[in-house]
Amino acid sequence: MREVDTRSRSAERPKCSSSATVELSRLTALVEAQHPPAADRDTFALLKNPYDVGLIGDGERWGIRRMRIDNAWYVGGPAAIFAG
Known part of the structure; x- marks a missing residue:
């Protein structure tokens, strides 16, 4: 299995929502x-x-x-994400 290249990444304005009880919570986000x-x-x-x-x-x-x-959509090549 190849490692994910984590050296330089950006996520602009992720929109998150959550709902919580005392011990459980759910987080949803749409990240570009x-x-x-x-x-x-x-x-x-x-x-x-x-x-x-x-x-x-x-x-x-x-x-x-x-x-x-x-994954909603993807453009580019896996070499930008996966090292090696």
Whole structure:
């Protein structure tokens, strides 16, 4: 399995909504991300992904219980995201 290149990423104005009870919460977000080129200007990726995250409370902190990321659209090449 190849590693994801996390050196330079940006997400502009993610819109998030949540609903919570005492111990459980749900977070939804629609994120449009640009994975800019490093040295190679022909290598890039633009994508939009809806996130659906289930959180569980543990006293003073929240942990991820489940996370689903779907892809709405994608333009570019996987080399901009995956290292190697």
